[in-house]
Amino acid sequence: MILGVTAIICSRMLFFFFNDPEGPNLLIVAAFAMVVYFLSFAAYVFSPSKIKGLKRLSLVICIQILSVIGIYFCMK
Numbered sequence: 001m002i003l004g005v006t007a008i009i010c011s012r013m014l015f016f017f018f019n020d021p022e023g024p025n026l027l028i029v030a031a032f033a034m035v036v037y038f039l040s041f042a043a044y045v046f047s048p049s050k051i052k053g054l055k056r057l058s059l060v061i062c063i064q065i066l067s068v069i070g071i072y073f074c075m076k
């Protein structure tokens with residue numbers, strides 16, 4: 001649940017920073033949030049078993065944020 005919420009927030013923030021007078025399209029934001037969510041979910045599932053609990057969750061949230069930042073600079 002937390003990964004989904006942060007994926008939606010990151011996706012919305014990505015399209016907020018683009019200079020678009022009409023604003024972000026809801027469908028595009030939702031589709032990009034799903035991409036970010038599945039990327040982070042894969043990182044969560046396949047992370048090493050030594051990392052557990054809050055460290056694992058914070059690592060995956062950092063992966064979400066860094067992937068959105070990287071995509072922002074690639075699209076700009």
